Amino acid sequence: MTPVSVVVITFNEEKNIARCLDSVKDIADEIVIVDSFSKDRTKEICLSYGAKFIEHKFDGHIEQKNFAITQAKYPHILSLDADEALDEQLKKSILTAKENFILDGYYMNRLTNYCGHWVRHSGWYPDTKLRLWDSRKGHWAGINPHDKYELTSGDSNTGKLNGDILHYSYYSVAEHYKQAEYFADIAAKAYFKLGKKAPYYKMFINPIAKFLHHYIVHFGFLDGGVGFTIAKISAWSTYLKYKKLHELSQ
Numbered sequence: 001m002t003p004v005s006v007v008v009i010t011f012n013e014e015k016n017i018a019r020c021l022d023s024v025k026d027i028a029d030e031i032v033i034v035d036s037f038s039k040d041r042t043k044e045i046c047l048s049y050g051a052k053f054i055e056h057k058f059d060g061h062i063e064q065k066n067f068a069i070t071q072a073k074y075p076h077i078l079s080l081d082a083d084e085a086l087d088e089q090l091k092k093s094i095l096t097a098k099e100n101f102i103l104d105g106y107y108m109n110r111l112t113n114y115c116g117h118w119v120r121h122s123g124w125y126p127d128t129k130l131r132l133w134d135s136r137k138g139h140w141a142g143i144n145p146h147d148k149y150e151l152t153s154g155d156s157n158t159g160k161l162n163g164d165i166l167h168y169s170y171y172s173v174a175e176h177y178k179q180a181e182y183f184a185d186i187a188a189k190a191y192f193k194l195g196k197k198a199p200y201y202k203m204f205i206n207p208i209a210k211f212l213h214h215y216i217v218h219f220g221f222l223d224g225g226v227g228f229t230i231a232k233i234s235a236w237s238t239y240l241k242y243k244k245l246h247e248l249s250q
Contacts, residue, residue: 002099181237
């Protein structure tokens with residue numbers, strides 16, 4: 001059976017991390033936590049699960065996750081965020097994959113819980129992610145804070161596992177607004193470094209397009225009030241990102 005290191009980055013995650021680690025304890029051959037100097041009980045909780053705990057300065061989501069890979073004992077990695085956990089079906093799928101790890105990577109669906117509601121539309125599901133892979137064949141890429149794992153070989157072999165990553169995203173709408181502003185600020189700075197521009201029309205057209213994308217194109221209205229809230233905050237965050245980028249350009 002192929003040994004797998006479960007790798008998680010953390011910062012003040014005492015609310016979530018036990019649920020995450022509890023879901024992987026029976027499939028992980030090693031648990032690696034890379035922490036950005038948490039001030040709460042994150043370290044204490046992680047150590048209680050026998051995790052390897054490393055404190056490391058946070059220079060960005062992509063940078064931190066790439067560093068975390070280098071701290072793992074095994075090349076085959078299952079990467080999760082602290083606010084995620086595996087459902088029972090996905091645990092069984094991963095155990096089966098470990099018995100015959102013949103592919104370069106495995107995709108899996110992610111189902112998000114928003115303020116107590118499971119979101120099955122709004123462009124948030126199935127939200128397929130590449131989270132189980134041979135780390136010798138890829139790296140974390142994307143534009144902060146939206147990281148994604150990319151296999152470097154054009155002829156990489158991948159598969160899809162049954163089951164869901166359960167993503168416990170926001171416990172309140174206020175928390176969503178706060179995170180959306182934080183992500184908009186990071187994204188604006190990343191775009192600025194890449195030389196991207198923010199003409200005025202993008203500050204108005206792109207947020208409208210984002211709202212329609214979530215609420216109409218991806219049937220967010222079927223998620224009820226939650227779907228409307230997600231679409232509204234996503235549109236606001238898009239506006240904020242381009243506004244901040246425009247200000248940086250000035």
